[in-house]
Amino acid sequence: MADSSDARPSAGAALSAAALARLATLLPASSLSVDADALQRHGQDETESLRFPPAAVAWPASVAQVAAVMRWASAERLPVTPQGARTGLSGGALPVRGGLALSLERLDRIRDLNVADMTVETEAGVVTGQLQEAVAQHGLYYPPDPASRESCLIGGNIAEDSAGPHSCKYGTTRRFVLGLEAVLASGDVVHTGSANRKDVTGYNLTQLLVGSEGTLAVITAATLRLIRQPAATLVLGFGFDSLERAARAVSEVFASGVEPAACELMEARAIELLARSHDLPSELQGAEAFLLLELDGETSEQLLAAAARLGEVFAPNEPLVAQDARAQRRLWKIRSKIGEAVKGHSSYKEVDAVVPRSALAALVRAARRAATAAGLESVCYGHAGDGNLHINLLRGELDQSTWEESRDRAETELISSVLELGGAVSGEHGIGWTQRRHLTRALTPATLDLMRRVKQAFDPLGILNPDKIFP
Numbered sequence: 001m002a003d004s005s006d007a008r009p010s011a012g013a014a015l016s017a018a019a020l021a022r023l024a025t026l027l028p029a030s031s032l033s034v035d036a037d038a039l040q041r042h043g044q045d046e047t048e049s050l051r052f053p054p055a056a057v058a059w060p061a062s063v064a065q066v067a068a069v070m071r072w073a074s075a076e077r078l079p080v081t082p083q084g085a086r087t088g089l090s091g092g093a094l095p096v097r098g099g100l101a102l103s104l105e106r107l108d109r110i111r112d113l114n115v116a117d118m119t120v121e122t123e124a125g126v127v128t129g130q131l132q133e134a135v136a137q138h139g140l141y142y143p144p145d146p147a148s149r150e151s152c153l154i155g156g157n158i159a160e161d162s163a164g165p166h167s168c169k170y171g172t173t174r175r176f177v178l179g180l181e182a183v184l185a186s187g188d189v190v191h192t193g194s195a196n197r198k199d200v201t202g203y204n205l206t207q208l209l210v211g212s213e214g215t216l217a218v219i220t221a222a223t224l225r226l227i228r229q230p231a232a233t234l235v236l237g238f239g240f241d242s243l244e245r246a247a248r249a250v251s252e253v254f255a256s257g258v259e260p261a262a263c264e265l266m267e268a269r270a271i272e273l274l275a276r277s278h279d280l281p282s283e284l285q286g287a288e289a290f291l292l293l294e295l296d297g298e299t300s301e302q303l304l305a306a307a308a309r310l311g312e313v314f315a316p317n318e319p320l321v322a323q324d325a326r327a328q329r330r331l332w333k334i335r336s337k338i339g340e341a342v343k344g345h346s347s348y349k350e351v352d353a354v355v356p357r358s359a360l361a362a363l364v365r366a367a368r369r370a371a372t373a374a375g376l377e378s379v380c381y382g383h384a385g386d387g388n389l390h391i392n393l394l395r396g397e398l399d400q401s402t403w404e405e406s407r408d409r410a411e412t413e414l415i416s417s418v419l420e421l422g423g424a425v426s427g428e429h430g431i432g433w434t435q436r437r438h439l440t441r442a443l444t445p446a447t448l449d450l451m452r453r454v455k456q457a458f459d460p461l462g463i464l465n466p467d468k469i470f471p
């Protein structure tokens, strides 16, 4: 194994004319750019306002081209940052050391949809929403549904183990990945797992690569498990007079024996910000928090019976009930537009905390305490059924240095509370670049050391997405 210490790529790695010329022999001219606009675009994702332009951008269109680029990068000792659609929220796709931004967006073919076995083999650059539509035409369902699904890519979802509202019942991306095709930092192509529902042949490298945030290998294709589309859905909304009460209600939903497909929580302030730009149902007025539940199953009758059971649990709170597709879309819009509404109101720092469901009310209290102590406003909403809340700390009118100091103080205190509650630093947005400082508190030195050795085994030269995850 090569020693990485001397060979590590340098900060802000630039490309020599000779290295660029060698790269240009591996790709068509239209697949490589050093154009200033392209460098700016590929130097940012959706994480705050961070900018790290690479020295060049490549758009390979086949696994062979990805392999050739990685062989070149190894030979040149240059950093490579894999990129999907750059919708990430923890800075994982930022080329923080310059070098090459490797966009996977042109690997955009669905290779094989196997309706009989209910699997799909897809390339990494397929847009998640488009994959969902393609399989839905055959009555099949790929449940992981990040709110960014109309733009994010399957490869990015796998690299982040992304989730969404329906992870509540069906689990995160990881539950659906059966096998992967990936390119190592050396340029070697590996195949992990298979298209089988069960497979214990050797180490489970598939699940090691899921959530590895582009630091272990470049994912070029995946075989995904599909399920049947549920025949019926019902959407319910419950208003509560306090956020804590709503957070406690989440456990009561599951204790009632009803397993919701989605269970989302929003606090009044988030709804109030949304109401500035959207026409909302009048029943939401006056509630301090709102719980949105989706039930799915075989028949509407079955779902209405489950809804009646929940109605009894939360009596005298009357639910909003949406049975037809239009009414359901209207209720879902409240949840899906909240992120934008908060972002439009103020710049913010998001803490993507996850705790055991029973600790949700305590998390909400901790968020308020940490924000208030730092002189900030907080807004909470998110995937309550998974114990995963997006806690937005709002900047408001603060000047830059006061904001940075207050934000870091609130975030540090909040993460301490999350860890005390048995929670984790990130539920779905990853550690990437912005959450690294919390890792030493979240993991023991022995665990962190093992992770570093895994990284070393996959990428001995340290060229693949350097400076991510590890503090």
Ligand SMILES: Cc1cc2nc3c(=O)[nH]c(=O)nc-3n(C[C@H](O)[C@H](O)[C@H](O)COP(=O)(O)OP(=O)(O)OC[C@H]3O[C@@H](n4cnc5c(N)ncnc54)[C@H](O)[C@@H]3O)c2cc1C
Pocket (backbone or CB within 6 Å): 045, 046, 081, 082, 083, 084, 085, 086, 087, 088, 089, 091, 092, 093, 104, 124, 145, 146, 147, 148, 151, 152, 153, 154, 155, 156, 157, 158, 159, 160, 161, 162, 163, 164, 165, 213, 214, 215, 217, 218, 219, 220, 339, 428, 429, 432, 465
């Ligand atoms: C409006 C909005 C809503 C969002 N909602 C959700 C949500 O509900 N749930 C959720 O989980 N996330 C959400 N996100 C975050 C983001 O969309 C997800 O993390 C998504 O999976 C990122 O996919 P991407 O294609 O944009 O990847 P990128 O942002 O380009 O990359 C993300 C990470 O994956 C790595 N990567 C990308 N492609 C590959 C590949 N082929 N091989 C190896 N590594 C790769 C990158 O290096 C980086 O570390 C949201 C983001 C926005 C802007």
